[in-house]
Amino acid sequence: MTVAPEPASDDDRSYVDYCGEFFPLTAGQRFFIGREADLSVDDNPYLHRRFLVLHNENGLWWLTNLGTHLSASVSAGDVGFSATLGPGARMPLVFGRTTVVFTAGPTTYEVDVVASAPQVRSVTRPQVAGGRTTQGVPTLTESQKLLIVVLAEEILRREGTGASAIPSSAQAAARLGWPITKFNRKLDNVCDKLDQLGVSGMRGGGGRLATNRRTKLVEYAVASRIVTRADLPLIDDEAARNTAG
Template structure:
């Protein structure tokens, strides 16, 4: 049975068979004790029947889970659980306007993710969906603070007006492009991006940022695309 290590901001938390580890505002791994939007205990890593599992024990927040190379992404809703089978797993989640990230490492794993192939031109192809240069630029603008976070482990998702101003766009153009990107990715099967009477725009943007970072749609090098 493999042991597991969680890495948050360089702090390492190691657990062995039969043990567990919690993540939240008042947990084994204290992500941010000043963010009231973060659950006291949000996520739990525990060993069951020979596998390590990541469980969402919160009631409101969701998490995006990716293998270390960005070839696999999953959305972990409240009450859900996923087996941790890769040598390196990255977990993203947003509480309020802040997006957080931590890494999980298995000492011994027999699974290897499929490596993603980067695009070679101004477009990005994800499955059957192709993003235009403007659509990718929008995603970079939304992810800018997270990409620039350095070793802080957290970044803020900007308001739509601020992101539109950053790009030199009108808010109407920004919202239209955002709708198009979310619709394309939703058609691909990415959850949490469709609007509705109970869907806040801020939640949709946060989910888009989590997915874009987890899927490696944008990287630090893409910051050069911004004006």
């Protein structure tokens, strides 16, 4: 496979970007990613020989997981999209630039796919002309938002990072310089607020707190763009204030 020079723009060509090397995509050809493929990412025995395939169908690029036991995380940070592509599943690439992250054995790989196609863009909130406010967008205090940002920190910093990167409550509290009691109290308040708005996963059966509520909270907040990468400086600001105090 010939490695192409860096494209001049993403607008009129499709390619795979792996560690700064650019592999052109051709509409009439399938492009395989794996251990022995068009893009051989690594001689890793835990990785399928042909794990992922890109193909063009009616002008739209598709990503398919050919594996039997590995999944890939697919994300597009500009629109707040993230999904898991399991074995045998496929999805269209409509975001312009998409980041694909997968782990085989002890090693994690990251591949960017730039696919020219009708693109999905962020939806801006419309101006409210009158009437009742639509439910579903929570109003958060500064400290409640800060709590979500610190839980989502690694996911916001690196597209495609999975739920394993979400810190424990103790780690997140220490990052902000908060007592764990304060952190847990604010986490309870945020989850109660989202539960009342109908966000799933905030509570378990019988009104009990869900055991994986931090993961569900981060997934919802990132996908809904309640928190974004632009909010990350809030963490260091808060930590500095508490250290100085």
